Amino acid sequence: MSxxxxxxxxxxxxALALRLARRGQRVTVIESGPRYTEEQKExxxxxxxxxxxxxNPYRLPEASIEAYRNDGKVNLPLNYERxxxxxxxxxxxxxxxxxxxxxxxxxxxxxGVAEDWPISYDELEPxxxxxEVEIGIAGTDDNPFAGHRSTPYPMPPIPFSLxxxxxxxxxxxxxxxxxxxxQARNSVGYGGRSECLGCAFCMVCPSGAKAxxxxxxxxxxxxxxxxRFLTDCTALRLELDASGxxxxxxxxxxxxxxxxxxxxxxxxxxxxxxxxxxxxLSASARFPDGLANRSGVLGRHLMNHPVANTTGTxxxxxxxxxxxxxxxxxxxxxxxxxxxxxxxxxxxxxxxGGDRPAEIAETAGLWGDALLSRIxxxxxxxxxxxxGVDQLPDPRNRIRLDPHEVDYFxxxxxxxxxxxxxxxxxxxxxxxxxxxxxxxxxxxxxxxGSKVNWWPGHHLGxxxxxxxxxxxxxxxxxxxxDVPNLYLxxxxxxxxxxxxxxxxxxxALALRLxxxxSGG
Amino acid sequence: xxxxxARRGVSRRLFLVxxxxxxxxxxxxxxxxxxxxxxxxxxxxIKDSPRLRRWLAIDLDASSGVGDLSAxxxxxLRALAAVLVPSRYAENEEALSASSDFxxxxxxxxxxxxxxxERAVALLDARSRSRYGRExxxxxxxxxxxxxxxVVGGMVRSGPVGRGLRxxxxxxxxxxxLFRFAARGxxxxxxxxxxxxxxxxxxxxxxxxxxxxxxxxxxQLPVGS
Numbered sequence: 001m002s003x004x005x006x007x008x009x010x011x012x013x014x015a016l017a018l019r020l021a022r023r024g025q026r027v028t029v030i031e032s033g034p035r036y037t038e039e040q041k042e043x044x045x046x047x048x049x050x051x052x053x054x055x056n057p058y059r060l061p062e063a064s065i066e067a068y069r070n071d072g073k074v075n076l077p078l079n080y081e082r083x084x085x086x087x088x089x090x091x092x093x094x095x096x097x098x099x100x101x102x103x104x105x106x107x108x109x110x111x112g113v114a115e116d117w118p119i120s121y122d123e124l125e126p127x128x129x130x131x132e133v134e135i136g137i138a139g140t141d142d143n144p145f146a147g148h149r150s151t152p153y154p155m156p157p158i159p160f161s162l163x164x165x166x167x168x169x170x171x172x173x174x175x176x177x178x179x180x181x182x183q184a185r186n187s188v189g190y191g192g193r194s195e196c197l198g199c200a201f202c203m204v205c206p207s208g209a210k211a212x213x214x215x216x217x218x219x220x221x222x223x224x225x226x227x228r229f230l231t232d233c234t235a236l237r238l239e240l241d242a243s244g245x246x247x248x249x250x251x252x253x254x255x256x257x258x259x260x261x262x263x264x265x266x267x268x269x270x271x272x273x274x275x276x277x278x279x280x281l282s283a284s285a286r287f288p289d290g291l292a293n294r295s296g297v298l299g300r301h302l303m304n305h306p307v308a309n310t311t312g313t314x315x316x317x318x319x320x321x322x323x324x325x326x327x328x329x330x331x332x333x334x335x336x337x338x339x340x341x342x343x344x345x346x347x348x349x350x351x352x353g354g355d356r357p358a359e360i361a362e363t364a365g366l367w368g369d370a371l372l373s374r375i376x377x378x379x380x381x382x383x384x385x386x387x388g389v390d391q392l393p394d395p396r397n398r399i400r401l402d403p404h405e406v407d408y409f410x411x412x413x414x415x416x417x418x419x420x421x422x423x424x425x426x427x428x429x430x431x432x433x434x435x436x437x438x439x440x441x442x443x444x445x446x447x448x449g450s451k452v453n454w455w456p457g458h459h460l461g462x463x464x465x466x467x468x469x470x471x472x473x474x475x476x477x478x479x480x481x482d483v484p485n486l487y488l489x490x491x492x493x494x495x496x497x498x499x500x501x502x503x504x505x506x507x508a509l510a511l512r513l514x515x516x517x518s519g520g
Numbered sequence: 521x522x523x524x525x526a527r528r529g530v531s532r533r534l535f536l537v538x539x540x541x542x543x544x545x546x547x548x549x550x551x552x553x554x555x556x557x558x559x560x561x562x563x564x565x566i567k568d569s570p571r572l573r574r575w576l577a578i579d580l581d582a583s584s585g586v587g588d589l590s591a592x593x594x595x596x597l598r599a600l601a602a603v604l605v606p607s608r609y610a611e612n613e614e615a616l617s618a619s620s621d622f623x624x625x626x627x628x629x630x631x632x633x634x635x636x637x638e639r640a641v642a643l644l645d646a647r648s649r650s651r652y653g654r655e656x657x658x659x660x661x662x663x664x665x666x667x668x669x670x671v672v673g674g675m676v677r678s679g680p681v682g683r684g685l686r687x688x689x690x691x692x693x694x695x696x697x698l699f700r701f702a703a704r705g706x707x708x709x710x711x712x713x714x715x716x717x718x719x720x721x722x723x724x725x726x727x728x729x730x731x732x733x734x735x736x737x738x739x740q741l742p743v744g745s
Contacts, residue, residue: 050625051708158732197732358712358716371707
């Protein structure tokens with residue numbers, strides 16, 4: 001039996017810990033953030049409900065622990081979309097869990113762009129199925145573009161909303177497909193958790209219907225008696241022994257006192273930003289440019305899924321905001337044959353079109369009866385569609401250590417250089433065209449496309465997977481090419497981005513890694 | 521003689537300064553021409569300018585901390601809320617409590633809000649004493665409406681001569697802050713409450729956890745009920 005140490009208790013860390021524990025292994029997980037209590041979550045929910053715009057409530061009191069800096073053309077707002085704490089960003093996520101497409105894994109072979117992953121959809125498919133059961137995914141097999149499935153979804157889908165039904169009629173007339181969004185949200189009671197009660201503030205799900213990995217994985221992992229989570233402990237660096245293996249991870253709590261955790265095998269699962277940062281912070285005489293960075297690509301090839309919205313105004317009411325999750329999506333322009341020239345996109349119908357009454361009150365410059373009149377006129381007549389767009393890896397998009405700014409522990413903060421190119425820009429333009437066409441067909445008086453208005457917390461590609469040690473950081477089993485007992489399990493291992501929300505794929509990779517490490 | 525790169529740098533800076541000046545003129549021109557100040561556009565326009573942000577005090581002063589408002593301050597804020605909510609709710613306890621409870625919550629939880637509510641009450645009291653000889657909370661509803669219209673209306677209603685702009689860009693920062701933080705806070709509290717949502721036809725406000733059937737159908741109440 002080996003001792004394992006995982007750095008980061010987000011989706012990957014929690015899923016891997018549970019899988020290893022169930023295989024009889026002992027695991028220590030070091031997590032920078034806290035263990036949020038149910039009372040804290042309830043307080044967040046009540047604050048949202050009272051009208052507060054909390055943004056991401058899962059932020060650390062010591063803000064400089066989460067500090068970062070951008071120096072590229074696009075400023076990525078990292079901390080709105082990532083969370084430190086037991087469960088990681090799943091505490092806050094919306095819960096969309098589509099699988100990637102088989103073509104996402106073979107972009108070079110199929111379209112002549114970027115590179116192929118060293119694994120295929122078929123190799124990952126059994127783990128997708130396991131991940132869907134472990135997390136609890138509601139969905140149905142109505143997506144004609146999806147890869148093959150060996151098992152049905154464990155739960156029926158979340159039904160279409162009022163807005164979905166309106167848009168669905170339009171897409172049917174246009175010959176486009178619109179299908180149910182697979183999501184980590186219980187449509188029926190599942191895993192000891194409630195069915196979704198439509199509480200409308202999914203950032204803090206009060207019913208427990210939304211899967212968060214502190215509940216779905218960390219808790220059962222602890223119940224095995226073989227996993228311990230050290231929360232509020234930030235990993236500072238990994239140190240090697242004389243043979244070139246990782247001997248220990250050095251970490252510190254809020255008192256800044258350093259401790260060390262030794263293990264036989266180390267897995268860093270700290271997300272697409274902090275994982276390369278930790279390796280860069282672990283530079284040594286043996287690895288002067290960062291641990292496991294003989295290739296020089298550590299921290300490079302940062303990708304995201306730029307999101308653009310298109311909104312339309314309708315005569316009839318669409319009654320938004322009764323839920324905020326997304327209940328329909330379309331792979332029509334994701335599973336496209338034009339990916340050699342133009343980025344693919346995955347679009348969906350939002351159930352949050354326009355502004356809430358309170359948001360209109362904030363910006364109208366009116367009060368009293370005049371304000372109410374404005375709200376009665378404006379509220380609820382807007383439909384909003386969003387598209388997340390593919391991006392190819394570009395070594396200029398990267399994470400480095402900031403030469404000027406340090407965090408709470410005195411470590412350089414991540415410095416992010418990020419932009420997107422014409423390939424993605426063309427995909428964004430095409431997405432806006434399609435979404436406008438759909439809205440007008442649905443009866444909108446107008447359709448207005450936005451610029452990129454959202455950068456989800458999909459931080460991909462920074463410790464990429466590949467067979468060639470000169471061009472990648474980890475191999476097909478997520479082991480670093482340079483350090484034999486160091487593995488990385490994060491969205492950073494994506495070789496290319498695809499369009500799918502990454503958490504389901506990440507969980508599948510974590511389960512696959514768990515089996516690999518435990519000989520399962 | 522400067523090297524080419526330096527001259528190009530100077531030219532670029534001059535160009536950017538000129539561009540920024542032109543953008544400011546266009547923005548001010550737009551505000552003067554419009555009858556109403558578009559607060560969102562104004563705030564969007566200044567959010568990237570640290571100097572304007574400081575000058576207009578667009579941000580909360582977090583260093584002022586959190587704390588409870590006094591009973592007198594709450595009473596004054598309820599008196600203000602009665603003006604800000606729809607007229608038929610001006611004396612409705614549910615409406616006024618929704619507003620003042622939210623103000624109380626913001627003061628306790630969000631650094632800087634307590635100071636803004638205190639400033640708002642002080643400003644209204646000062647104007648009220650000057651005009652009516654007594655504090656704002658003691659005024660009748662019509663007097664309060666007149667006073668608020670006089671104080672805040674001057675800012676948000678901009679005629680061709682830019683009367684509102686004078687407030688914002690000269691001595692109107694306190695009024696700006698009153699509307700931006702205190703008045704908005706009270707209105708958000710009302711429109712985020714169950715009563716506010718009923719006005720747009722929702723029998724159950726978001727957060728009531730009534731299950732998944734509702735969001736598949738139109739809302740059940742007539743708008744404005």
